[in-house]
Amino acid sequence: MDNQLLTTTQAVDPVFLFIFAACLLLLIGITAAMVWFVIRYHRSRAPEPTSQAEGSLWLEIAWTALPTLLVLAMFYYGWSGYLTLRSVPPGALPITAVGRMWSWSFQYQNGKTSAKLYVPVGKPIQVNVESRDVLHGFYIPAFRIKRDAVPGMKNHVWFVATRPGSYDIFCSQYCGTSHSGMISTVEAIPADKFAAWLNEGPKGAPHPGLALLEKHGCLGCHSVDGSQKVGPTLKGVFGSKVPVTRGGKPSVVLADEAYLRESILAPTAAVVEGFPPIMPVTADLSEADLKVIVDYLKGLK
Amino acid sequence: MSSVQTTTAAAGGFWRDSGKTGIGSWIFSTDHKRIGLLYLYSVLGFFLVGATLGLLLRLELMTPGRTIMGATTYNALFTVHGVVMIFLFIIPGIPASFGNLVMPIQIGARDVAFPRLNLLSWWLYAIGALVVLTALFTGGGAPDTGWTFYVPFSARTGTNVSVAVFGVFILGFSSILTGINFVTTIHRLRAEGMNWGRLPLFVWSLYATAWVQILATPIIAITLVLVIAERVLGTGLFDPGRGGDPIMFQHLFWIYSHPAVYIMILPAMGVVSEIIPVFSRKPIFGYKMIAFSSIAIAAAGSLVWGHHMYTSGMSDTAVMVFSFLTFIVAIPSAIKVFNWVSTLYRGSISLEAPMLFALSFVLLFSIGGLSGLILGAAATDVHVHDTHFVVGHFHYVMFGGTGFAFFGAAHYWLPKFYGRRYKEKPALIGWALMFVGFNVTYFTMQVLGIRGMPRRYYDYLPEFAPLNMVATVGSWILAAGLIIMIVNLWRGLFWGEPFQGNPWGGATLEWSVPTPPPTENFEEEPVVSHGPYDFKGAGVP
Ligand code: HEM
Ligand SMILES: [Cu+2]
Ligand SMILES: [Cu+2]
Numbered sequence: 001m002d003n004q005l006l007t008t009t010q011a012v013d014p015v016f017l018f019i020f021a022a023c024l025l026l027l028i029g030i031t032a033a034m035v036w037f038v039i040r041y042h043r044s045r046a047p048e049p050t051s052q053a054e055g056s057l058w059l060e061i062a063w064t065a066l067p068t069l070l071v072l073a074m075f076y077y078g079w080s081g082y083l084t085l086r087s088v089p090p091g092a093l094p095i096t097a098v099g100r101m102w103s104w105s106f107q108y109q110n111g112k113t114s115a116k117l118y119v120p121v122g123k124p125i126q127v128n129v130e131s132r133d134v135l136h137g138f139y140i141p142a143f144r145i146k147r148d149a150v151p152g153m154k155n156h157v158w159f160v161a162t163r164p165g166s167y168d169i170f171c172s173q174y175c176g177t178s179h180s181g182m183i184s185t186v187e188a189i190p191a192d193k194f195a196a197w198l199n200e201g202p203k204g205a206p207h208p209g210l211a212l213l214e215k216h217g218c219l220g221c222h223s224v225d226g227s228q229k230v231g232p233t234l235k236g237v238f239g240s241k242v243p244v245t246r247g248g249k250p251s252v253v254l255a256d257e258a259y260l261r262e263s264i265l266a267p268t269a270a271v272v273e274g275f276p277p278i279m280p281v282t283a284d285l286s287e288a289d290l291k292v293i294v295d296y297l298k299g300l301k
Numbered sequence: 302m303s304s305v306q307t308t309t310a311a312a313g314g315f316w317r318d319s320g321k322t323g324i325g326s327w328i329f330s331t332d333h334k335r336i337g338l339l340y341l342y343s344v345l346g347f348f349l350v351g352a353t354l355g356l357l358l359r360l361e362l363m364t365p366g367r368t369i370m371g372a373t374t375y376n377a378l379f380t381v382h383g384v385v386m387i388f389l390f391i392i393p394g395i396p397a398s399f400g401n402l403v404m405p406i407q408i409g410a411r412d413v414a415f416p417r418l419n420l421l422s423w424w425l426y427a428i429g430a431l432v433v434l435t436a437l438f439t440g441g442g443a444p445d446t447g448w449t450f451y452v453p454f455s456a457r458t459g460t461n462v463s464v465a466v467f468g469v470f471i472l473g474f475s476s477i478l479t480g481i482n483f484v485t486t487i488h489r490l491r492a493e494g495m496n497w498g499r500l501p502l503f504v505w506s507l508y509a510t511a512w513v514q515i516l517a518t519p520i521i522a523i524t525l526v527l528v529i530a531e532r533v534l535g536t537g538l539f540d541p542g543r544g545g546d547p548i549m550f551q552h553l554f555w556i557y558s559h560p561a562v563y564i565m566i567l568p569a570m571g572v573v574s575e576i577i578p579v580f581s582r583k584p585i586f587g588y589k590m591i592a593f594s595s596i597a598i599a600a601a602g603s604l605v606w607g608h609h610m611y612t613s614g615m616s617d618t619a620v621m622v623f624s625f626l627t628f629i630v631a632i633p634s635a636i637k638v639f640n641w642v643s644t645l646y647r648g649s650i651s652l653e654a655p656m657l658f659a660l661s662f663v664l665l666f667s668i669g670g671l672s673g674l675i676l677g678a679a680a681t682d683v684h685v686h687d688t689h690f691v692v693g694h695f696h697y698v699m700f701g702g703t704g705f706a707f708f709g710a711a712h713y714w715l716p717k718f719y720g721r722r723y724k725e726k727p728a729l730i731g732w733a734l735m736f737v738g739f740n741v742t743y744f745t746m747q748v749l750g751i752r753g754m755p756r757r758y759y760d761y762l763p764e765f766a767p768l769n770m771v772a773t774v775g776s777w778i779l780a781a782g783l784i785i786m787i788v789n790l791w792r793g794l795f796w797g798e799p800f801q802g803n804p805w806g807g808a809t810l811e812w813s814v815p816t817p818p819p820t821e822n823f824e825e826e827p828v829v830s831h832g833p834y835d836f837k838g839a840g841v842p
Contacts, residue, residue, distance in 0.1 A: 015680045023671035030642060030667050034660060037645035038652065041581070048582075051647035052837070055587040055640075063639040064632065071628040071674070078678025079621055085683060086617055134454040135547065137612065137687055141753025144684040146612050150548065151453060152541020155614045172612075172687040174447050174757040176454060177372050181760065230372075268459075276373050277459065 005124065008159050011084035012144040015077050022070060085145060088158040092124040099129070099136035099149040101280050102178035102230065103220025104169060108198060113215050117186045120194035121164050129155045132217070133280055137172030140186060148173050161188035177278050178221060178230045209296020212289050216282050224300060231279060232272050238298045243273040260294050314720065314817030328423075331416035332820055334718065337401030339423050344398055347389040347430070348704075352783065354382040356776055359742070361759070363773040365766050375759040376445040377460070381437060383448030384465065388472050389430055391703055392561060395568035396514075397422070397479055399710045400507045402718060404483065406811040406818060407501045409492025409827040414485040418478055425475035432468030436461040447757055449558075452539040452550045456531040463532050466525045473522045476564075480514030483507055492810075494829035501809045501833040502585060505592040506571025509599040513560045513567075517603065521557035524550065548613055555606035563602045565699055566666075567595055569706030570637055573659045576713055577641050579807045580656035581648030584834040587640035594633035601630045611682050620679050627677040634670050638663060653805070654728035658709030661736050665701025669694055672747060689758075690750025693743045701739055708732075711790060716800035720817045723793025727785055734782030741775025808832075808839035 040046070095117065096107040106117045119125050129138045131149035139146040143159035161167065171182035189197070213219050213234075221231035237255050244253055246269065253259055253270065262269055267279035315334050319326070327335055361368045361375055370378070405413055413419050437443040440461035446454055455462050487500075487508050500508075528550075530536045537543035539550045570591075578585045585591065607615060607623030641663050650656070672694045675681045685691065716722040745768050750756075754765045761769065803812040808831065814822055831838030 012680045012684055015678060016675070016684075019675050019678060019681060023674060027667060027671055030638060031664060033642050034645065034663065037642070037648075038650055038660070041645060041648050041650050043649050043651045046647075046649045049647060049649045052584055053586065053647075054584045055590070059639075059643070060587055060590050060636070064636055067632050067635045071631050074674055074678050075625050075628045078680045078682075079624060081678075081680025082611075082617075082620065082624075082683065085680065134457065135451060137755075139687075139753075139755065141684070146683050146686060148613050150541075150614050152546075153548070153614050168753065168762065170753065170755050172755045174376075174451070174454070174687075176445070176458065177376065179376075180372070180755070180758040183762070278373075280457075 005089060005160065006084055007162060008085055008143045008145050011081045015081040018077055019074055022074070085157070088126045088156070089124040089160075092126040092158055093120070094126045094128060095119070096128045096130060097138055097149070098132060098217075099138065099171065099175075099182070100132040100217035101134065101176055101220070101278075102171070102182040103217045104138075104171075104182065104184045105215055105217060110198060112198060113211065115214055115219065116184055117169060118194060118197055119161055119186060119188050120191040121161055121188045123191065124158055124160045126156055126158045129157065132283065134175050135173045136175050136182065137170075139170045139172035140167055141170070142167040142186075146172055161186060164188050164190060177276060181230065182220065207296045207299065209292045212293050213296070216285060216289075218282075221279070231275060234297055235300055238300065244270040245273065246270040257294060257298070260297055261290065264290065264293070314815060315820045316817060319820050329420070331412070331420050333401050333405050333412050333416065333419060334818065334820075336419050336423055337398055337403075338718070340393060340401060340426070341398035343423075343426065343430070344390050344393055347385050349787075351382055351385040351390055352780070354378050354385065356780055358382060359773045359776040362761075362769050364770070365761055365763060367760075372759040373445065376757070377443035379757060380444050380447055384433065384444075384469070386699075387448055387561075388469050389433070391565045391699055392472075392476060393426060393479070394565065394703060395572060395707055395710065396483065396507055396510055396564075397426070399572065399707075399714060400479075400483065400503075400568060403714055403811055404504055404507055405486065405490070406814060406822050407504055407809050407833075408487065408490060409495050409810055409823065409829060410486060410490035411822050413482050414489055415482050418482055422475045422478040422482070425471055425478065429468050429471035429475060432471060433465055434468075436465035436468060440464060449554060450525070450528055451554075452528065452531065452547050455528055456539065463529045466528055470522050470525045473518045473525075476514050477518045480511040480518070483511040484515065487511075492827045492829055498588075499829055499832050500592070501571075502574035502588065502591055502595075503568070503571035503809075506567045506574070506595050509595040510564050510567045513564050513599050513603070517557045517560040517564075520553060521561075524553040524557070527553075548610070548615065551610050551613055552606070555609045556603075559606040559609065560599075560603050562695075562698070563599055565703050567598065569662065569666075569703040570595065572706045572710045572713075573641060573662050574637075575807075575809065576655045576659040576709055577644050578834045579805050580651050580653065580659070581645055582806065582836060583644055583648035584832070584836070585640070586643040586646075587636075588832075588834070590636055591640055594636050597633045598630060601626065601633075605630055608677055608682070611679055612686050624677060624679045624682075628674070631670065631674060631677065634666075638667055638670075651805075653712075654723070654725060654732060655709050655713035655805075657729065657732045658705050658712060661732070662702060662705045662709065665697055665705060665739070668744075669697030669699075669702055672697065684753075685750050687756055688750035689746045689754045689756055692756050693745075693747030693750060696743045696746070701743070705735075708735075708786065713805075714811070715790070715794055716816075717811060718817050719794040720800055721794055721797040722800040723789050723797055727789040731782045731784075731786030731789060734778055734785065736782075738775050738778030738780070738782055742772050742779055743775075745769075745772040745775060803841060806836060806841040808834055808836045808841055812841075813839075 098105045105113055107113050129147050129149045131151045136149040137146055138149055145157045145159050147155045147157045165188055167186040169184040171179055221229050223229055223233045224235055226233050226235045240255050241252050242255050268277045271277045327339055358379055361370050441459040444460045444462045444465045445458060446462060527538055531539055537545050539545045539547050574585055574591055605623055605627045607619055608627045611620050749765055749768050754761055801816050
């Protein structure tokens, strides 16, 4: 890594320190003055006021001018830190983060996608933040970066992980039922391991349907291992008898291919008992992909 | 009803002299004092509803995962909590209740300029509130969008957003009418001798607030209609797939909702500017600067809405301009704080309940305002935006600020209007518990935010668990204080010791009229010959 590179954390933290220190001083000053006056001039000690001063021009000028200088310093410092957050270092590795209700999916230049954000240590990363449905917020507290994912808009952030490790990614912009479950991590790994990971083919060739579930964000709410999340698990659905509510009336349906297709294309037509009717329509799903997914679900026992 | 009878029997004044009793004498009354009390009970009722919801939210956050409710319930609850607190409690809040009660008397008027319009405001408020409540129990159920109704989520969710938003639309008109009424009253109905330099600072603050209500509220009204159109007609104005822009909604929303925070805080600053001089027996320090800074805040505050949107994808130039302007509006608030503190210097300070609330306002508002500087600076805002830091920040300003000033006003003015008073000791205990509980709850939430916990978060990672537990325990202390305070006020005002004359030595006009004031306020037209804080001139001890 370029040793001169200022990380996003290094750009933001001094601004925090500066404003905190100034605020703390002011607060201590105000509190101390108040407490002192209240004790010293309490009616038990000061039965009569000893001043009827109605103001002082000099004091007003002083306590207008000094805070003005102070806040201008804060503004300037905050703004220059922000500029670092906005200036992506040249040569940064572009990765696209796609937010949807309620999962993140990361797409690398070679077309590979993953649910966690793998990055090489020491290399600046430019994350292009996109949304497929409502607003989300791409937030990595450890790197002090955040940017909203807005449908139809291209936003970006950058960061560099200087040490290997795992860092939380949260969704900061409220997006519905499972907003607080829209969590992922940055996995910072050494550059050589990252290169190997990026180029490794699908292991033991799993069904391509699984990759599609991940790509379209289905796994944010549905598991394929039998555990319950926001939505029912997809394991063993095919061929089972499912209690649903259709048009307000409860019934039990056999989960055949038609049911699977309907549940994906018109998610709120028949809603599984005990789950909220919140599954969104997957807008960018082609017929070919749908076939692959249904085929995968049939085999998921 | 019997309780009211005993009071009125003991108290007289506007409670009795019209000869009318019963519910009709209240909900169809055009007397500013009766309307003020109607508002007081309404907003206080909604405060208690909102506070209960807030306590439930904290209870759910006590431990990670599910504690007492599911995610969809939590999301609906914080939305309803926010909507109730903002639109039903704090925006009408001080102006409509204490403003109505006190302001006409303070300027020496018999009533507001348009008494019937005043009654209409309350009715619009009541109807708006009913519509909002209807939204909770009909259609797709309580809205789950957050009180900010951000698109595209608010355009898509199946919950009852349209009805709730329509209710808020009606509430907006109530607010506009109060604004028009107050501006006209303050211009036209001042008594002889009540020139602008003798206007109590509470009146100055209401005047500045009223202008914001008139000028900013129409924008939220239009914005909310557009959300309904988006949902019902599918207009697509905010839908990028059809040439619309979701960011435009945020601009429109905050063009009102940032100035709205001044609708919330300015009247509170006015209350504090009344209480501090009276309980220090000293004229307010820097009268002109405090009055002028209210106007400056109202004017400059209209230009800073973009500080809610630094991370939205708005251009960097816009971020720079909004950050700069945000720091500029911080200055008049700082000036006020310095002037309040200086008023104490060499006074004769009495720490009774109203004063304790006023002094804690200064402290809590300072903490809220200083944490606002973190949010105003672009670099630091990026990290804490949309986290619990913001939740802590606005509770400091709105609850620690406006809420505490509201309770200060209740302890200061209500005995005057009821002719009975609360007990001092329970008032102090209630205040102390609230003050401690408040700080434990919300300071902890600010720390959580700096550590990275987002807001509107039903569930959280284990690393946030200990502090969430602390914040929830704090909310119980806060609740205990609130209950003691409300019960003490309630019992005192209806059955307490008689309250007469001007025991605290206020120099503003409301202290020169009988207790409780008669319907006509003044027996003869007052002629004002001294300033609002000229205690010698008013002949008080
Ligand atoms: C007993 C007192 C209160 C408690 C315990 C409380 C607690 C809370 C909690 C836990 C949240 C949600 C945090 C989150 O998940 O993001 C919240 C949100 C909020 N509170 Fe309070 N609160 C109280 C009083 C107030 C008051 C007095 C006001 C204003 C006058 C207020 C205004 C709000 C607003 C506007 C929100 C944001 C709602 C949203 O995100 O849409 N609260 N409060
Ligand atoms: Cu989210
Ligand atoms: Cu704002």
